[in-house]
Amino acid sequence: MNTLEIKGGWNITKGKLKQKWAKLTDDDLQYVEGKQDELIGRMQKRTGETREAIEKATKE
Template identity: 70%
Template sequence: MNKLEIKGNWNIVKGKLKQQWGELTDDDLDYVEGQEEELLGRIQKRTGQSREAVEKAFKDSCH
């Protein structure tokens, strides 16, 4: 997943991630350009999912 994919589709991705992992909050999903690693880490911590699973969810949400 690259930065442009995340940024360009952010509202769609955010909604789909919240559907998949209801325990995520808006604060967890506050995206700030340049902080992609922190965002992935927050999602991992909140959901208990592996990095690979989180990245796959992002990719699936973008397509």
Template identity: 65%
Template sequence: MNKLQVKGNWNVAKGRLKQKWGQLTDDDLDYAEGAEEELVGRIQKRTGESREAVERAIDDASRD
């Protein structure tokens, strides 16, 4: 997978996560790009969701 494909997959995943949790901002997702632990923490903080629910949603969002 080349760099452009990875970036495209991340953009799809970001869109899906924002659909699920509308309160997330581009800054939240851009800040955490490439750092899943930080992304999970930011989403938990914003949404109050459990870690497991957030990780499951990220996995679902990153699938084609």
């Protein structure tokens, strides 16, 4: 898998996350670059969802 494929996959995932949780901003989603735990924490704070629910949604 090359860098372009990885970025394309991330863009698809970001779109799905924004569809599910519209309150998320682009700034929130940029935390994934090396900071997955911080991203999940931000998502929990903004959405009130559990970590498990967020992790499940990001794998769909």
